[in-house]
Amino acid sequence: MSNFLNLLxxxxxxxxxxxxxxxxxxxxFRVCNVLNLAVGDFAMIGxxxxxxxxxxxxxxxxxxxxIAVVGAGLVxxxxxxxxxxxxxxRGVGAHGIVSVFFYTFGLSLLLEGTARAVWGTxxxxxxxxxxxxxxxIADFHVQRAGVxxxxxxxxxGLLLWAYLRFTVSGRxxxxxxxxxxxxxxxxxxxxxxxxxxxxGTAVLAALFGIVESPLSGFTFMSGxxxxxxxxxxxxxxxxxxxxxxxxxxxxxxxxxxMLGGYVSTSYNDVLLYAVLFGIIIFRPEVLGLRxxxx
Amino acid sequence: xxxxxxxxxxxxxxxxxxxxxxLSVSYGKFVAVESVSFTVGAGECVAVIGPNGHGKSSMxxxxxxxxxxxxxxxxxxxxxxxxxxxxxxxxxxVLVPERRHLYPDLTxxxxxxxxxxxxxxxxxxxxxxxxxxxVLEMFPELTRLLDQNAGTLSGGQQQMVALARAMxxxxxxxxxxxxxxxxxxxxxxxxxxxxxxxxxxxxTILLVEENPVHALIVADRAVRMYKGLVEQPGVAA
Numbered sequence: 071m072s073n074f075l076n077l078l079x080x081x082x083x084x085x086x087x088x089x090x091x092x093x094x095x096x097x098x099f100r101v102c103n104v105l106n107l108a109v110g111d112f113a114m115i116g117x118x119x120x121x122x123x124x125x126x127x128x129x130x131x132x133x134x135x136x137i138a139v140v141g142a143g144l145v146x147x148x149x150x151x152x153x154x155x156x157x158x159x160r161g162v163g164a165h166g167i168v169s170v171f172f173y174t175f176g177l178s179l180l181l182e183g184t185a186r187a188v189w190g191t192x193x194x195x196x197x198x199x200x201x202x203x204x205x206x207i208a209d210f211h212v213q214r215a216g217v218x219x220x221x222x223x224x225x226x227g228l229l230l231w232a233y234l235r236f237t238v239s240g241r242x243x244x245x246x247x248x249x250x251x252x253x254x255x256x257x258x259x260x261x262x263x264x265x266x267x268x269x270g271t272a273v274l275a276a277l278f279g280i281v282e283s284p285l286s287g288f289t290f291m292s293g294x295x296x297x298x299x300x301x302x303x304x305x306x307x308x309x310x311x312x313x314x315x316x317x318x319x320x321x322x323x324x325x326x327x328m329l330g331g332y333v334s335t336s337y338n339d340v341l342l343y344a345v346l347f348g349i350i351i352f353r354p355e356v357l358g359l360r361x362x363x364x
Numbered sequence: 365x366x367x368x369x370x371x372x373x374x375x376x377x378x379x380x381x382x383x384x385x386x387l388s389v390s391y392g393k394f395v396a397v398e399s400v401s402f403t404v405g406a407g408e409c410v411a412v413i414g415p416n417g418h419g420k421s422s423m424x425x426x427x428x429x430x431x432x433x434x435x436x437x438x439x440x441x442x443x444x445x446x447x448x449x450x451x452x453x454x455x456x457x458v459l460v461p462e463r464r465h466l467y468p469d470l471t472x473x474x475x476x477x478x479x480x481x482x483x484x485x486x487x488x489x490x491x492x493x494x495x496x497x498x499v500l501e502m503f504p505e506l507t508r509l510l511d512q513n514a515g516t517l518s519g520g521q522q523q524m525v526a527l528a529r530a531m532x533x534x535x536x537x538x539x540x541x542x543x544x545x546x547x548x549x550x551x552x553x554x555x556x557x558x559x560x561x562x563x564x565x566x567x568t569i570l571l572v573e574e575n576p577v578h579a580l581i582v583a584d585r586a587v588r589m590y591k592g593l594v595e596q597p598g599v600a601a
Contacts, residue, residue: 238492241474242481245467252465254430256533257453257482310469 075210077331078324083216083285085323086223090278091296092303092315093227094271097234099309100247102158102264107174109275110296111181112142116276117283118189118290120196131197135280142276146269149177154268159261178294185290193287196280215284220320222281226274227316234312243267247310305349379441381406381537381568382427382457386435389422396422399435400594402587404537406440409559409569411579414589420572421462423589424541427570428452428459439537453482456536462545462572464526468515472506475514475525479532496532502558503528520551527558537568544578556581 094109116138123134153173156162200218204211234240245253246260253260279288303319322345329337382404389397397419404410412420426433429449437444439455449459458479466475477493486492500507503524509517514525523543530538540559544552559582562569573579579586587594 236489238477238481238484238486238489241470241478241489244470245474245478248467248469249465251430251461252467253478254449255428255453255459255461255465256478256480256529257450258478259450 072209073331075208077327079210079212079216081324081327082220082320083213083323084326085320086216086219086316087278087282087296087319088299088303088322089316089319090223090226091275091300092307092319093223093230093312094275095297095300095304096307096309096312096315097230097243098264098267098271099304100234100312101243101267102260103247104154104158104169104264105171105174105301105309106268106271107171107297107301108178108181108293109271109300110298111178111185111293112146112272112275113279113282113296114185114288114290114293115142115145115181115279117196117279117288117292118185118194120280121194121283121288122189124197135196135199135277138280139273139276143269143273145181146272147265150265150268153177154264155261158264178297182290182293189290191289193289195283195285195287198284199281213285215281218281219278219285222278223316223319227313231311231313302345302349379406380404380438381408381440382570383438383441384423384427384435385438387423387426387437388434389419389426389431397426397433398593400589401435402594404568404570406568407566408585409563409571409583411576411583411586412570412572412589412594413574413576413579413586416574418589418591419593420574420589421541424459424539424570424572425461428457428539430459430461450482453533456534457539458530458533458535458537459539460526460530460541460543462541464522466514466522466525466529469513471511472514472517472525473510476506476528476532479529480534483534499528499531502531502561520547520554523547523551523555527555535567537570538562539570539572541572542574543571544573544575552578 091109091113095106098104098106119138119141120131120134123129123137124131129137157169157173198215200214202214204213205217232240234244242253242258243263245256245258246263250260299319299322300315303315303322306318307314322341326338326341329341380403384403385401387397387400388395400419400423402410412423414420422431425431427437429437429444429447429452432447434446437452439452439457442455444452444455444457452459467478470478473493474489476499477489477496480492480496484492484495486495506521506524506528509521514522517525527543543555543559547555556578559569559571563582563584569582571579571583576586
């Protein structure tokens with residue numbers, strides 16, 4: 071029983087990460103119909119920058135967090151102004167399916183390469199925000215960082231859900247993804263919403279990277295894996311519902327942990343890609359694909 | 365070449381509701397609208413008629429700030445910046461576009477409520493809706509459809525939602541681009557009944573319509589666009 075509960079706790083922890091990145095992908099896709107394949111790289115920036123600022127520059131931990139999170143947001147803002155603004159607001163460059171993934175895929179490669187050049191290939195982990203031994207609950211133990219991850223994932227998912235469902239601004243953000251022209255007609259600045267949510271999710275991703283990094287550590291190439299799993303979680307939410315993306319992420323994390331614990335850790339990736347194939351075959355519409363009539 | 369029309373203003377006012385001066389629109393090398401000038405008096409309903417592909421929609425979308433233009437557009441004397449639909453809406457110039465451009469996965473209620481986006485100070489969608497729900501008095505048939513996604517409505521119902529969304533924006537100048545395009549005759553009649561009611565208010569209306577028979581039912585006068593130019597003035601019968 072304790073093995074099951076320990077696996078459950080570990081699964082919920084990794085699932086919280088998947089879920090929050092799925093939520094970040096879903097909310098941004100909802101606004102501008104573009105996949106943010108660099109979302110995991112913002113987590114990598116947050117985690118490694120915080121670790122380096124504390125270890126190499128001796129800055130206070132909380133100041134390092136602020137600098138890392140603001141830095142991630144700044145990178146996102148600059149990328150929006152320099153690339154996305156021209157691509158989507160000015161109509162410069164490629165459009166259609168290319169724009170759905172290519173710009174952020176390019177950003178992911180750019181950030182990965184820069185991180186490797188600047189920080190090298192070592193594994194980094196930011197200091198724990200909530201340090202101390204694992205918390206004993208009944209006869210199993212939960213890492214404190216894991217509790218933070220699960221809690222922040224649930225709170226973030228709930229806040230994003232409430233924003234989209236109950237506020238005028240959230241409805242306006244949704245309208246941008248439904249019809250850019252329709253939103254502009256009523257005075258909604260679709261470019262501003264795209265930028266705000268891109269920067270906001272970059273900041274959120276960086277914060278989660280910092281919180282989670284004591285558990286798993288980050289290298290320059292951690293981002294794409296996180297983004298990919300986020301795509302799966304977001305896919306099951308039709309790339310529209312961040313709250314559901316968090317729940318799906320938690321479910322994927324638990325399934326992965328159980329399979330790893332009771333069958334083999336080798337099956338983790340098998341499960342992940344089976345889920346991806348399942349989406350492509352049975353729910354192609356959530357990936358923006360349409361099944362051809364037989 | 366600049367062609368101005370003065371027509372017969374039904375209700376002339378000191379400051380025109382809408383002044384378009386030397387407006388031009390180009391898509392690359394293709395000139396869709398060439399140096400068009402006209403004015404619409406406060407409370408007037410002016411129809412822009414002409415065959416398809418001669419610049420009517422380009423002209424009206426440029427007036428609304430949705431495409432970049434040359435020339436000047438003034439609303440009650442206030443000059444609008446080019447390519448800024450938000451500024452146009454804030455002055456009270458509101459467009460009901462061709463093909464409506466609703467938000468298909470949002471409810472009818474949200475579609476209408478978002479019409480008030482540029483002037484609402486509300487944070488919560490429910491409160492913003494309460495502020496504009498009175499527009500349903502003009503479109504009572506939408507009451508039972510409020511919780512239905514706009515994409516699932518019929519063409520006629522969607523047109524009503526588009527009109528209601530525009531009314532939620534509190535327009536002083538309403539631009540209507542082919543409001544009956546693709547609608548059944550009975551639905552078109554309903555749209556024109558509503559437009560007839562609006563012409564009795566102090567709202568200024570610029571109506572783009574391919575069908576002059578439709579347009580002249582409600583318009584005080586008409587201008588004709590041909591090959592990107594406003595060609596001639598006309599007066600409704």
